[in-house]
Amino acid sequence: MKKLMNDPKQFVPEMMKGIELANPGTIKYVPEYNLVMRADAPNPNKVSIVQGSGSGHEPAHIMVVGKGMLDGACPGDVFSAPPMDYVVESSKILNSPKGILHIVNNYSGDRMSFEMATEMLDMEGVTVKTIFVDDDVAVQNSTWTVGRRGVAGNFFVIKAVGAAAEAGASLDELVELGKKVNSRLRSMGMALTGCTPPAKGKPIFTLEEDEIEMGVGIHGEPGRARKKLASANEIADEMLEAILTDRKPIPGGDDREEPIFHEGDEVALMINGLGGTPISELYIVYGHVHEELEKRGIKIWRSYVGEYCTSLEMAGMSITLCKVDDQLKELFTAPAEIPIRVF
């Protein structure tokens, strides 16, 4: 294992400390609960937004804390859901009279921690509501996961509710908005290589020199199939097809929703790097997907090319489409200030 790190146990705390030091005055780190928060939160005139999930997906979510995005993120260790009391205590620290919104990627561990925390917080009189993100179309069948997984699309949910919260939206309005964004999101990922959690010291899976994992999850969980390496265009075509023809299962039944993207639609298009893939390759994929969508009469309203939700140093990428309307366009382009920035 070759990493820039000191003690594997301090991997997450030292990273968090680094974020705090890099953002004096705007970001605060609360070591007891792995909490990275806005230094000026909670704001009594604004719903506080909190996200958990495991670490190792940076910039998701500790680096998207800030004005117009999250008020706090309290991840667990690398690829582990946060223990419930991180969520409880973080939510109490960030409690606002307007309530707390939890955003949860639909992974069993994350769900359970947040659901338990909500019950605890309810008992203590803290008002909490939750949005679940499940944008990953790769694993259609809920046998191996309970519902679909939440992946890079969560960025759009956070951006939208973050902007709306800043503008004063109520907790119920944010829940509605979050559900709306989630219902318009579809993602799929693929891996060229595995990745190595610091405490484990060994890759969580390995691929042959000519193999890829199509539909990989953000912790390296298996996707649809292990396939032969193909050209960027072929890989992107397969993923795009999966996204465009996707029919989301209707919860509790055998039925499925209709595909959501149609000719004439406008979309936000994200090509997300998984951590080890250079941005040059992401733009090669972007160019092709852009042209394929335009061919189908789907207009790219805005591009998002870079790292949004990663799996440590895994090489690979995911494609996310979010169908936009005037409301979402405004929210997606509203100002926001987070640690992850260029200037």
Added chain:
Amino acid sequence: MKKLMNDPKQFVPEMMKGIELANPGTIKYVPEYNLVMRADAPNPNKVSIVQGSGSGHEPAHIMVVGKGMLDGACPGDVFSAPPMDYVVESSKILNSPKGILHIVNNYSGDRMSFEMATEMLDMEGVTVKTIFVDDDVAVQNSTWTVGRRGVAGNFFVIKAVGAAAEAGASLDELVELGKKVNSRLRSMGMALTGCTPPAKGKPIFTLEEDEIEMGVGIHGEPGRARKKLASANEIADEMLEAILTDRKPIPGGDDREEPIFHEGDEVALMINGLGGTPISELYIVYGHVHEELEKRGIKIWRSYVGEYCTSLEMAGMSITLCKVDDQLKELFTAPAEIPIRVF
């Protein structure tokens, strides 16, 4: 070689096409000369700023084209200096009555292409001046390179002159400013792994599982020494020491300048990822370097953590310090709009 790509020969063109598609209305791609340019350039009231160098260092430099940064970038193929006529033709396309500023990383190939191009452009009556960037302290001895190398610190040069050009500075003022920024910049890099240029198909060098290349160049050129892998803190300490004690050779003599960073100074601190290193690790390094500098009474004015100048998918990082004053602070925080962005 595992990459998201199609034809290796189309690696650079397809990436550039992707950037154009991702930035409609703001970025234009001119395939004949590998030129990525502001769609609204040239602006007759503004000096045009052009940078070359090889590809494979993205986001440097094609993704830092835009308002407040470069007017155009015309790189060569991966790790190859641009052919002279790319520079000549790009400069002619971007020619402005206020003149053209070339920014060149001090690598022999880049230098030669730009110097020849300048002679050609002079003959054609185009006014060109050049800033050379040589921030890399790793290779002190000019036997193996002609002077020091230009690496990630070039971001600060571009940012400063880009902002000043936007505000109307003259070509001579920009040259002075660029020299000033360069004189206040020091960088050093290290690699955990090699990287594979698409057309070559094989890693340009390989490191053992317990080895690092200390002081690596951005094309994988050897640095100071091949060393045993150590903790992030130890690695960062060694690099920081090299930067802080660096005495730049005075051109044409055996003498050296005095170290430039002192107690009481304010600096911009960049931890730059080389392409394959996740941002989590960069923040671990950031936190330690930040604390070490503060211990020495050097104040971190602003942090830059992420990928600024990479070597394809190489794992590793570089540290850059830029000593700031009021003028530079203002220029570094002036607004800019480039393809590489979060939102």
Added chain:
Amino acid sequence: MSDSTLAVTERVVRTIADVALENEFYFAELDGVVGDGDFGLSLANGFRKLMDEWDTLDRSSPGTFLKKVSMIITSRVGGVSGAIWGTGFMRAGFAAGDKAELTADDVIAMLRAAEEGMKKRGQSDVGDKTLLDGFIPAVDELERVLKSGGSTQEALDAAAVKAREQTEVIKPWIAKRGRAAYTGERSMDTYDAGSIAVAVMAETIAASWPEISNP
């Protein structure tokens, strides 16, 4: 139940904790066959923390006590086990309300509440090859024997036998929940770590019932 309900509740929890701590590596090993091997350690971590804070717990009623147990187990134990086990204790605690003494019917109701909570939390049910395949049939058996006039000891013995039987019944199945499920068919013909834990706990409670109820 001749001793005070609170004291009995305390001793039942204590017995469960002892089992978790004594079998830390055995359970981990079982989970390692097709799961990720963290089960025994997670569970032990939770109960170790419980033991650390044992003397300071709020004991105003059996229900309050169980809720505190839940909070400690879930705190700092991420993932499935913290949540499933914590939910079980919490729901049982809620069902007990602030009653000082609990009848057999109350206990059945508490176990059913725990069952419902764990099903909901885990989005799981019998048939998924989880500890619920041990826990639920065992509670069924306990209820059946008690309702048909058996003694507590008889009911506990029957429940323990059932829990152990179930570990064999589900062994050939494919796991549908938890990390073991990721391995698909490879999970066939392996024991489920969670239901083995339930069996050992049921057996230990049954075997120590004389001391638990009447120390």
Added chain:
Amino acid sequence: MSDSTLAVTERVVRTIADVALENEFYFAELDGVVGDGDFGLSLANGFRKLMDEWDTLDRSSPGTFLKKVSMIITSRVGGVSGAIWGTGFMRAGFAAGDKAELTADDVIAMLRAAEEGMKKRGQSDVGDKTLLDGFIPAVDELERVLKSGGSTQEALDAAAVKAREQTEVIKPWIAKRGRAAYTGERSMDTYDAGSIAVAVMAETIAASWPEISNP
């Protein structure tokens, strides 16, 4: 020089180009020993492009012609070779100005201008184990023979011998410029590809001088 200077200039350039194209892989192989193996290919690419556009070149004077040659060689050929060789041709062209006929003194001045240009471009000089270690001594020799009353053929022959000798003289050295320099001591006891190319070109020009000057 009995044919027009322009025609002779054209034929000299043509001879150089032929050498570069015929020895593409030989030169590449030499550069591959300690350099990066691109030299032969880069050079050939440049001259191939020159051949493609040969008929369309501006021939208003020998100087103009050489400047056009320079522009084609440097265009699309990145890195050291495009720049060094392009500079040589460009400086020679500048030195020729717009004269229609060139004397021996003019030619020496042009070669010295090329030399100065390449030194400046390459930030290099004799002793760095580059083509300058072949080119400069060869020009010295050419000048010496011409100044001491020798014929052009005699001067060219002497220059070619010198260029070839130099490839052996510098063989044991450590390369100080170009990619070969990155290998440090490993560059000892290897031929420098650039100076081999200079030697082959000088020899070929000397050998074909009868046809070049008087076809």
